[in-house]
Each structure stands twice: as C-alpha cells, then as structure tokens.
Amino acid sequence: MNDTAELDPAVRSILAAARDRAGAGGRDDEANGRDDGTDGRDDEVAGGAGRDRVAADPRDLRAAFERSEADGRVPVIAEVKPTSPTTEGTRKDDPVELAESMVAGGAAALSVLTEPEHFGGSTETLERIREAVDVPVLRKDFLVAESQLDDVESDVVLLIARFVGDDLPELLAAARDRGFQVLVEVHDREELAAAVDAGATTIGVNNRDLARLDVDLGTFESVAPEVPDDATLIAESGIATPADARRMRAAGADALLVGSAIMDGDVEANTLALTRAETDTHSTDDAPGTRT
Numbered sequence: 001m002n003d004t005a006e007l008d009p010a011v012r013s014i015l016a017a018a019r020d021r022a023g024a025g026g027r028d029d030e031a032n033g034r035d036d037g038t039d040g041r042d043d044e045v046a047g048g049a050g051r052d053r054v055a056a057d058p059r060d061l062r063a064a065f066e067r068s069e070a071d072g073r074v075p076v077i078a079e080v081k082p083t084s085p086t087t088e089g090t091r092k093d094d095p096v097e098l099a100e101s102m103v104a105g106g107a108a109a110l111s112v113l114t115e116p117e118h119f120g121g122s123t124e125t126l127e128r129i130r131e132a133v134d135v136p137v138l139r140k141d142f143l144v145a146e147s148q149l150d151d152v153e154s155d156v157v158l159l160i161a162r163f164v165g166d167d168l169p170e171l172l173a174a175a176r177d178r179g180f181q182v183l184v185e186v187h188d189r190e191e192l193a194a195a196v197d198a199g200a201t202t203i204g205v206n207n208r209d210l211a212r213l214d215v216d217l218g219t220f221e222s223v224a225p226e227v228p229d230d231a232t233l234i235a236e237s238g239i240a241t242p243a244d245a246r247r248m249r250a251a252g253a254d255a256l257l258v259g260s261a262i263m264d265g266d267v268e269a270n271t272l273a274l275t276r277a278e279t280d281t282h283s284t285d286d287a288p289g290t291r292t
C-alpha cells in the first residue's frame with residue numbers, strides 16, 4: 001500500500017520497520033549458523049536477497065482444525081505474542097514452554113510473532129517452537145516483499161491485504177511456490193473481495209482496525225457472510241472469553257486466532273477455556289489475568 005496516512009502511528013512504524021527489514025534482505029543462513037541443508041531451504045538462491053529460497057514442508061492447517069472439531073475442541077490458533085503496541089509489559093517466559101502449554105491446552109495450531117521491534121518476536125523463536133511441537137505453526141509478521149518469505153520456514157504465512165495492496169496475487173503465488181499455506185487477512189468487504197479475487201482460500205477477518213487499533217467483534221460478524229463457503233474462515237483479534245469464542249463460531253468462524261487473552265496469566269488454562277468453550281458451557285467467562 002502507498003498511503004499509510006490513515007494508519008495508527010504504531011502501525012505506520014511497524015510497516016516502516018518491515019520495509020527496512022525487507023530492504024536489508026532479512027536474515028541469512030550465514031548469520032544464523034545454519035547452512036547445513038536441514039532447514040527446509042533449497043540450494044537455489046531467492047531473487048536478489050542472496051539467501052536460499054525456502055522449500056516448506058507444511059503441516060496441514062485445515063486437517064488440524066478438523067482434528068480439533070472431531071475431538072470436541074474449538075479450533076484455536078494460539079499466538080505466542082510476547083508484547084505488542086496494545087499490550088502493557090512483556091512476557092519474558094521461554095516461548096517454547098509457552099507454546100507447549102498452548103498445545104497442552106488443546107490449541108489446534110500456533111501463531112508465532114517474528115516481528116522483532118514491536119512484538120518481541122524472532123525467526124529463531126519460531127524455529128525452536130516448530131521443532132518442539134507437532135501442530136501447524138503460522139508465521140505472524142508484516143510481510144511486504146517476496147524476499148521476506150525466505151527468512152524462515154513455517155507451515156503458514158500471513159499476508160495482510162491492507163499492507164500488500166495490489167501485490168497480493170504476486171505474493172500469494174510466491175508463498176505457495178515455496179510450499180507455504182497462506183492466511184490472507186482482511187478487515188472489510190473491499191479487502192475481502194481483493195483476497196477472493198487473488199485466489200485466497202484461507203481467510204482471516206481481523207476484528208482489530210489497523211487505523212485506530214480498536215477492536216470490534218462485530219467486524220467479523222459483518223464480513224463473514226460474504227466469505228465464500230469453501231474458504232477456511234478464521235476470526236482474529238479481540239477474542240477474550242468463552243462467550244466471545246461462541247459468538248465468533250456462531251457467526252461462521254472455522255477457527256479462532258487468539259493472542260492477548262491466552263498470553264495473560266496461565267497460558268494452558270486460558271487455552272483450555274477457549275478450546276472447551278462449546279463443551280464446557282459452565283466455564284467462567286471472565287477475561288484472563290494480568291501479565292507478569
């Protein structure tokens with residue numbers, strides 16, 4: 001996208017940092033001491049960045065959701081999100097332990113922030129988590145250039161329609177060429193139309209408005225009816241309680257992407273409360289506790 005004026009200043013800063021990282025060529029194998037041919041990268045060099053091109057061998061996201069459903073669990077993508085522009089403080093526990101607790105709480109998949117400057121994430125963290133768990137792992141970052149796809153292997157990558165604009169079809173193809181499953185995030189009907197035109201099959205509706213950073217679960221309810229039936233549909237952001245989870249599911253969500261409400265307090269218990277939202281309807285609907 002060219003016009004960033006309408007975005008919240010924190011989001012403009014996130015986008016500027018993403019462009020800087022893309023321009024700098026991201027990380028490479030030499031810098032990471034991982035040039036051993038075991039990290040899912042082809043020997044072929046990816047366009048311009050001087051890095052190996054990722055060849056992802058992904059764990060199937062849709063199948064993971066189906067396993068959750070079959071097991072009576074709400075399909076939840078639990079997000080390892082140490083901090084964010086809308087969060088007070090930083091969660092400093094070992095992210096691998098947090099990820100394992102999320103899986104123990106029934107998470108169907110994980111989302112791992114790799115954005116370093118505003119979310120405390122890293123590609124190294126994603127690699128460690130992906131090695132430690134057997135569920136699909138979404139790389140949550142703000143990708144704006146093809147070269148960033150070669151930063152690290154994951155099962156799924158995120159493309160945010162608002163950020164990539166007209167480049168969406170090209171980036172979607174580039175991600176699929178590398179073997180990634182792709183979650184295309186939208187916030188309104190116009191972005192949804194662009195995602196569908198580009199051929200997106202896994203669509204996330206973000207309840208967080210990137211212009212003001214406020215969250216409204218009504219966003220999902222208003223956009224979801226327009227999503228094609230054969231798409232996998234994910235409700236993102238602002239889901240804090242089992243009642244919220246049931247509300248998003250009633251509006252058509254195949255899965256929920258949850259960060260803050262899981263990261264605040266006891267990660268396993270918080271995940272369990274959401275994955276059991278449809279079976280344990282006596283559970284408390286209180287929001288989780290505060291971050292330490």
Ligand SMILES: O=C(O)c1ccccc1NCC(=O)[C@H](O)[C@H](O)COP(=O)(O)O
Nearest residue numbers: 084085086236237238239258259260261
């Ligand atoms: O979470 C933020 O503060 C944020 C700020 C600016 C841009 C994006 C942001 N979040 C990205 C996300 O997509 C969320 O981490 C994810 O949907 C989970 O949201 P939540 O459950 O509300 O933590």
